[in-house]
Amino acid sequence: MISRDSVKYFQVAQGVWGMKLVFVNIYMVANRKGFPKRWVLIDAGPKGCADKIIAMAESIFGKGAHPSAIVLTHGHSDHTGSLPELLKHWNVPVYAHPLEIPFLTGRSAYPPADPAVGGGLMTLLSPLFRREPLNLGRRIKAIDVDRGIPELPEWKVIHTPGHSPGHVSLFLPFNTTLIAGDAFLTTKPESAIYALKNIKKLSGPPKYMTIDWTDAKKSVKKLAALQPRIAATGHGPVMRGRELQTALTKLAENFERQAVPSEGRYVRRPALATQNGIVYVPPFKASKKMILASVLIGTAAGLLVARQIQKAVS
Template sequence: MLEKSFFKNGLETVAAGVRHLKIVFVNAYLVDTPENTPDSWVLVDTGIPFSDGRILRYAEKIYGADAKPSAIVLTHGHFDHAGAALALASLWEVPIYAHRLEMPYLTGKSDYPPQDPTVGGALAQMSRLFPHSGYDFGTRVRPIPESDEIEEMPGWRVVHTPGHTAGHISLFRESDRTLLAGDALATMNQDSWISNVTEKKEFCHPPAPFTSDWTAARRSVKILATLEPNAVASGHGQPFTDAETAEQLKNFARNFTAPAHGRYVRQPAITNENGIVALPPPVRDPVRQKLIGAAIVAGGALAFSFLKRRRDNNS
């Protein structure tokens, strides 16, 4: 059974030649390619920063000592998917592929739109501690060809699935209808504190605080549902591999709902090939205001205590 707790990490087989590696709270995928050579595999997403050691250990278990892929493919460039990309690409001397609309965030031109903790839920509150900065991968990063095919991944098709980010992609293998969805959707409810521990398997909207265009996100899920996949593996949660997967995804797409409120719910971030163009104004954040208020009260109490002690010492 694929369903595991937050604290268990390891490899699981999603489909033929596709292995799912959980890294703390995010997934990477080791995907075999047909050449049958030591570098006949591709790494899809790289986890959070400093995940390179873990990925190297598992790659060696599967492919042998000093194994390296032919390429790294990123579904998008958020810190939990691209965190170890440059370290691994530099070690392996392989290219990093991403959609052209992700390029400004991977070449030092722009940060991502800031996260929105006001959408509510567990992940939204945790996101206050997460970065939204971009990376500079220099010459290591390449745009995915306009053909939507990556030479190092024969048999796989790139599906542009914007919404979570403007350049987000998913990967689909027609031969057995395997879908690597990235963060176009999740297979767990990240809004729930309990589900973040148990990882109860269910289709859910993409990670809410980092999704900057909910209209596009809904449209992307509907596109993925039309593929009728037999297996769906996402960036967060356990893979769906049962006989009802395609119908469950269709049902989710039909009933897809955005959060009730939030900075990007009514108005998306506007971006282009150079990065951020315009952002909707921030919305009221009651939690932040309470934290600021608590800090002011605590600071005032400390100042009063200090002044009182000073006065007592001088009397």
């Protein structure tokens, strides 16, 4: 952990830094020598964190520093909550995959969260998370996956849908660093204890907000095939080396058993999306087991943790 000017952040790799904001990570990526002297912000964290993100940028790059662009792995509220405030301070473009743009231009809301998947307090709170779209207007730019992002010439953009239709990951072949967003995670996202304390555990995407499990499996297999030596994810600590590669290979090979919930709204039928947004959402069916678990876990968890997390994602 680096602490400078009262700002705490961590080094991921050469030219890559991260910061944990409540239970979500954001990243700053600078080009290596020999390339244009630019840096880019990856994701924008939960609401209310703009000042911390700006302070981190100025701690690393100097007073008044601003990115050349902001790149979104996806548009869920915990990854875009501080984006409106940041764009008041920084006049920069925002990149997202074409299938994610409807959720960032006011055209479509995300599908409802899936509290039937179980696993902890975060799952129970998931229906409270904002799913209404932002409207970034002309600030938003569509990512060309084949050409990549001009401001990050060395990094490859990989379309990794499942958690959301236009989810992307970023990969640097030079040192096999992977910024995976929520395609897979390095903590257990359904558990508030794991998420808030940053406890390490390689996992699939958040069960309560993943809308296509077939695509999610394909995305994890695609990322595992890259054999990254460093993985920085949307939630959880950085994982490296053999520990990462062994766990990621195991997840790809045993995805249905390790990652897919036994029941849930999107387990058997996915939500469907086009470039205009969501066009189909399967019906929700709550089992008696899920209802009982919700009451028990919700009572035991208490209101203090719930209030803190709800504030971060609303």
